[in-house]
Amino acid sequence: MYRIAVVPGDGIGPEVIEAALHVIEPLIDAEFVECEAGDACAERRGDPLPEETLETCREADAVLFGAAGETAADVIVRLRQELDLYANIRPVRGFEGLRELTGEPYVRDDVDLVIVRENTEGLYAGVEGRFRDAAYTLRVITEEGTRRIAEIACDIAEDRGADAVTCVHKANVMRETCGLFRDVCREVVEDRGLKFEEYYVDAAAMFLITEPERFDVVVTPNMFGDILSDEAAALVGGLGLAPSANVGDEHALFEPVHGSAPDIAGKGIANPLAAILSAAMMLEWLGEKEAAEAVWEAVGDAIRERCVTPDLGGDKRTMEVAEFVRERALSRVRS
Numbered sequence: 001m002y003r004i005a006v007v008p009g010d011g012i013g014p015e016v017i018e019a020a021l022h023v024i025e026p027l028i029d030a031e032f033v034e035c036e037a038g039d040a041c042a043e044r045r046g047d048p049l050p051e052e053t054l055e056t057c058r059e060a061d062a063v064l065f066g067a068a069g070e071t072a073a074d075v076i077v078r079l080r081q082e083l084d085l086y087a088n089i090r091p092v093r094g095f096e097g098l099r100e101l102t103g104e105p106y107v108r109d110d111v112d113l114v115i116v117r118e119n120t121e122g123l124y125a126g127v128e129g130r131f132r133d134a135a136y137t138l139r140v141i142t143e144e145g146t147r148r149i150a151e152i153a154c155d156i157a158e159d160r161g162a163d164a165v166t167c168v169h170k171a172n173v174m175r176e177t178c179g180l181f182r183d184v185c186r187e188v189v190e191d192r193g194l195k196f197e198e199y200y201v202d203a204a205a206m207f208l209i210t211e212p213e214r215f216d217v218v219v220t221p222n223m224f225g226d227i228l229s230d231e232a233a234a235l236v237g238g239l240g241l242a243p244s245a246n247v248g249d250e251h252a253l254f255e256p257v258h259g260s261a262p263d264i265a266g267k268g269i270a271n272p273l274a275a276i277l278s279a280a281m282m283l284e285w286l287g288e289k290e291a292a293e294a295v296w297e298a299v300g301d302a303i304r305e306r307c308v309t310p311d312l313g314g315d316k317r318t319m320e321v322a323e324f325v326r327e328r329a330l331s332r333v334r335s
């Protein structure tokens with residue numbers, strides 16, 4: 001039996017987490033331990049991330065996280081650091097019928113790639129300062145940090161049956177930091193018997209829109225990964241559909257990419273699919289591949305059959321979508 005720490009957080013966080021739990025509860029033998037964090041917790045307890053929440057997350061087999069509000073930096077960024085979750089994995093998978101549903105001409109039904117973003121180093125490590133009239137951010141990339149993210153990208157490529165890993169960098173300009181990142185990635189990827197491909201980040205940004213089929217598994221430093229993964233999320237339906245995993249050697253945390261969405265919180269109309277797909281990624285990471293695949297396919301059913309919330313042009317409520325996905329996932333697992 002697994003022990004899962006559940007951190008619903010603020011705003012729509014608790015709503016989409018309730019939905020995700022509704023879907024996965026019958027699919028997995030697990031104990032779910034709910035813990036507090038976020039704005040409301042800070043108000044009540046004077047601490048956005050209490051020690052016992054951190055402890056529960058550390059002891060759990062995995063963490064399912066909703067969203068924090070204004071305290072996000074003190075909660076999710078801190079959790080990533082405390083649990084050393086160095087790989088941010090963002091799958092970008094289109095669903096049949098999505099372009100028609102959203103009415104957006106740039107949405108693609110046929111995209112299937114994954115962005116593996118380094119989560120602890122680079123420009124987001126917070127090494128910043130001021131000197132006289134200048135402000136600076138120091139970009140530090142290490143060989144060890146690059147090696148471990150490249151290994152994760154190779155694991156994912158092997159799991160997907162991909163024959164190549166694509167490194168996205170800007171080594172023609174940032175010769176040292178991106179140069180090291182590219183060289184170490186190439187070494188790891190070739191050692192693993194995979195093909196090494198590379199793009200400069202500016203070209204990659206263009207090709208993601210014009211020819212996303214060029215990409216399968218993309219590995220890239222922190223800030224490039226942040227930007228490219230939002231760009232890629234837009235290709236497949238946006239925030240309401242974008243799941244993610246934060247993975248390290250010891251721990252893993254799964255969360256929708258979106259925040260607490262205060263503008264729609266409490267109305268029961270938040271799109272639960274990003275949280276549901278994040279929970280599916282958790283199932284997969286735990287080794288429950290059949291259940292994970294059933295959830296992905298059930299989400300595909302919901303989109304194809306237009307059982308979706310208003311952000312995707314539907315009229316369903318959060319828990320109606322969850323109920324639909326739960327039933328479909330269950331019947332797929334049973335058949």
Ligand code: NAI
Pocket residue numbers: 012016066067068069070071072076239240255257258259260261262263264269270271272274311
């Ligand atoms: P947001 O992701 O919360 O919302 C952006 C827009 O997308 C809003 O119009 C919202 O209604 C919509 N949206 C987001 N998720 C949706 C869903 N599941 N269904 C339907 N519509 C959805 O980002 P925003 O507005 O920039 O930030 C709001 C709060 O969330 C802030 O306090 C911010 O600090 C926090 N935040 C927390 C994150 C985390 O906990 N990982 C990540 C991003 C923001």
Ligand code: MG
Pocket residue numbers: 226227230
């Ligand atoms: Mg971002």
